[in-house]
Amino acid sequence: MYKVKVYITLRESVLDPQGTAVQQSLHSMAYNEVKDVRIGKYLELSLEKSDRDVDQVVKEMCEKLLANTVIEDYRYEVEEVVAQ
Template identity: 50%
Template structure:
């Protein structure tokens, strides 16, 4: 079994209004030292071992379903677990 973590965030060039709203809320809590907030999605996925290489499975999931490759980038960690 694999435990996979996937992180999906907007590309650098894409505005993140939700992150901006959170930063403004943080400033209202008097944490002026917070300079930038970007928000993304986080997926924890358990995947059984098959003959297909796990990297290919995860790449395919990210490209086809979890991320919108026009606006978003993704990265992932794969850990083998029992």
């Protein structure tokens, strides 16, 4: 079994209106030290072992479904979980 953590973020050049809204809310709550907020997605997947390479599978899933690579970047971590 593998536990995969996927982080999907907007590319640097893409505006993040949701982040801007959160930043404005934080300012209105007197957290003026906040200078930038960017909001992305965080996915946790559990994968069974198969005859395919786990790295290859995760990359494909990100490219095809999980991330929109035109405007988003992704990175992931794979951790092998040993059944007790």
